[in-house]
Amino acid sequence: MGLKEKILTKSLYVFHLSSGSCNNCDIEILDCLTPRYDLERFGIILVGSIKHADVLLCTGSTNRQTIPRIKKLYEQMPKPGFVVAFGACGASRGLFKDSYNTGAPLDEIIPVDAYIPGCPPKPEAVIAALVKLIDKVNAKKKG
């Protein structure tokens, strides 16, 4: 494991991208940062620019407007980094998979490292997912 991967196990900077969601997942992401769950104590914060981020947190089913923008943001993201599909819509397009405006599932557009299921996922699920991501990097180090 190189220096870059080692740093990735420390404090994760998260960029939140709403690719056509219903707001619920976005609220729960913000909720993770507020006093009850307070992910900031683990060094996890939301950043305003993708160029500062280690994690791209994608909520919502994709659509024609957002697909080119998701690709663009993924290209701008510093590597190595994680892509996390947040919620049922991010993982499988959820209820909206039959809609005329919904595009491809997120993992067919960009490579996805982790899925957080739920509609919306509880803040506890978000914390569990981030712990698993860090474990994944550590496991690579040993193996």
Add this chain to the structure above:
Amino acid sequence: MSHKATIPIGPYHPLQEEPEFYKLVVDGEKVVDVDVRIGYNHRGIEKLSESKSFDQSIFIVERICGICSSSHPIACVQAVEDIAGIEVPERALYIRSITQELERLHSHLLWLGLAGHFLGYNTVFMWAWKYREPVCDIMETVTGNRQNYAMMKVGGVRRDIEKDHIPYILQRLDELLTKLEMLKGAVLDDPVLHARLKGIGILTKEDAIDYSALGPTSRASGITADVRRDHPYAAYDRIKWNVITREEGDVFAKTVVRILEMMESVSIIRQCLDKMPKGPIDSKPKDIPPGEGIGQVEAPRGECFHYVKSDGSNSPVRHKVRAPTYMNFPTFRETVIGETVSDATIILAAIDPCYCCTERLLIVNDKDKELMNVSELIKMSQEKTALIKKKMGIA
């Protein structure tokens, strides 16, 4: 000499939760024009609802917006009940009111926090979201989920409020009320917030009427419109509560209206829990006859309107949704022009915009009809010149 510059905001901007694009045209510090582009969130919900059965479409409309995930289903089931003339059991009406008011509490607290965040007042953000947690806890106890409650059903509600839960709900509400009193004091007495919010983004009563503003946006401009009072639904006509209004129309007035509404909500929930009769919660309707129906609900942001048309089958043939932000959104242009750039965000936040509610699609089909031909256009142009001449006094 003035020099105009354009500031693009979005579609993915750290300040915005949802994707939308703003173009602010500024002259120095002053905003002179604003343009907006939405459509990043369109999911085709109305069409999707037409392919589902009446029971399934409630789950679709629940996911129109994460914050109003009780208002949209209530409006939808009311529209379907309107078609079939279904009587809803008394207890179910009270439970509907309770979920609706819990939702209002959580939405207004969420707004207060975000408004604080936009002002650079992160203490307000953290506090408001911390005190929102008891509301989410009550929601989880009553409905089983923090958001997306899945409580509504044509003819009643899906889950009952259990007797054992009532003392817990009342205890959490008491906790919340002391915090709300504190927040009210903190906001109403804070000199910084007064300096920052008073007198900016004023929406006059005339403009509010012209733009058909709804909800707290209109009530802060002195319009006493509230669906809960004007067209009572659920159990709102059986309990005592007040419509909160303010005359000033600025951002501060909108804040005050929302904070005082939260106090009313707590009072409504308490009265509902107290008065709730025993009995069934579902009238178990069988089938929906052909016809049209409407449902109106006072969502946290204003009136939410659903229209459902049925042809006697088990799914709607047309489902139209009008969310409150659709009407409130144009007032942003009226209020922001002439203000400084630094105030633009909080003026926008003051209407509590929700884009995923608003992103509907309307196709006007006039293929067969030619709207205007060349000779008609020329005639119109000539008429306009004549009108201008008349106004200027040139014969």
